[in-house]
Amino acid sequence: MPNAILECKSVSKHFGGLTALNQVDFHVERGxxxxxxxxxxxxxxxxxxxxxxxxxxxxxxxxxxxxxxxSQPPSEIRDKGIETIYQDLALAGNLDVGANVFLGKEKKKQLFGFIAVTDDDYMRHEAAQLLARLDIHIPSLKQSLDNLSGGQRQAVAIARAMYWNARLVIMDEPTAALGVPEQRKVLALIRSLRDQGVAIILISHTMSDVMQVSDRIVIMRRGKVAADMMRADATEELIVKHIVGTVEGAA
Ligand SMILES: Nc1ncnc2c1ncn2[C@@H]1O[C@H](COP(=O)(O)OP(=O)(O)OP(=O)(O)O)[C@@H](O)[C@H]1O
Ligand SMILES: [Mg+2]
Known part of the structure; x- marks a missing residue:
């Protein structure tokens, strides 16, 4: 796969006696x-x-x-340019927006020339510029994440991915818990990431999201890849058949 940015070859994962992944081949091309x-x-x-x-x-x-x-540690994989936005959102609810954009890579400054403290003003300033560029409005960047809506939190996670120049962004059900306007915003952000050449893996149960933004559709069933098709060749009916396993000839 000369143009693949990500390639999984025959990946298997078990939890006790349960086979969660059974020799999965999967790839994503650039952009x-x-x-x-x-x-x-x-x-x-x-x-x-x-x-x-x-x-x-x-x-x-x-x-x-x-x-x-x-099997490299998550921090190293993130440093290489893969940013993941998890289903069970991995932002820190008690920290403010700026601190979350910098989570795990906090900007430090020297106090009195020798005490290292986090530079909250710098982080908030950078976060503010970025959110403005993304057209995301958050009333106060000093708010802790717990006080933001689901869509605003997703937006902060996406902002974080952009700030660190991720080249692959993985989103596990980004719009599941969102209202319609917030869903639209997240879909618009996905498009703007793609327009900047960022590759994206989008996990979603929302068929309209999938049909709107994806280039290719990979369907998993019982730990295996059941189908892999271009968006242009897919219909919702065909997708559902692959998901439930009623396509003729399917395992
Ligand atoms: N940490 C874990 N310990 C034990 N079993 C697990 C663990 N994580 C996942 N599994 C099991 O592995 C299988 C695959 O789970 P996974 O979370 O990958 O599914 P999924 O496709 O993301 O589903 P969903 O759409 O519900 O999020 C399931 O049978 C699940 O119960
Ligand atoms: Mg899941």
Whole structure:
């Protein structure tokens, strides 16, 4: 796959006696939006956690930009340019917007020339510029994340991905808990990421989101890839058949 930014080769992951991933081959090309679909428990979140370093697969390999990253720690994988926005959102609710954009990479300044403290003003200033560029309005950047809406929190997570120049952004159900205007905003952000050449993996149960923003659709079923098709060749009916496993000839 000469143009693949991400490639998973024969990735398997077990939880005790349960096979969550069974020799999964999966790839994403540069600048491509791939929708990863499947029923509850199909293995979608497990697959992306094997990419982001949260889980170590027992078999198989993961390559990013041609280099193997299998089982590297999440912080190293993030440094390489893969930003993941989890279903169970991994932002810090008690910190403010600026601190969340810099989470894990906090900007320090020297107090009296020798005491290192976090530079909150700098982080808030940078976050404010970025959010303005993304047309995201958050009343006060001093608010802790707990006080923001789901859509605003997703926006902060996406802002964080952009600030650190992620080249692959993985989103696990970004619009599931959002109202309609917020869903639109997140979809617009996905498009603007793509326009900047960022590759995206989008996990979603919302068919209209998938049809609107994806270039390619990969469907998982019981820990395996059941189908892989271009968006242009997909219909909602065909997708649903693959998800529930009623396509003729399907496993
Ligand atoms: N940490 C874990 N420990 C044990 N089993 C797990 C764990 N994580 C996932 N599983 C199991 O692995 C299988 C795949 O789960 P996964 O979370 O990847 O599904 P999913 O496709 O993301 O589903 P959903 O759409 O509901 O989020 C399921 O049977 C699940 O119960
Ligand atoms: Mg999941």
């Amino acid at each position: 491509e939006v791939v929708a990863l679909l499947g029923d509850n428990g199909a293995g979608k979140s497990t697959l992306i956690k094997c990419v982001s370093g949260v889980y170590k697969p027992e078999h198989g390999q993961v390559f990013f930009e041609g280099k193997e990253i299998t």
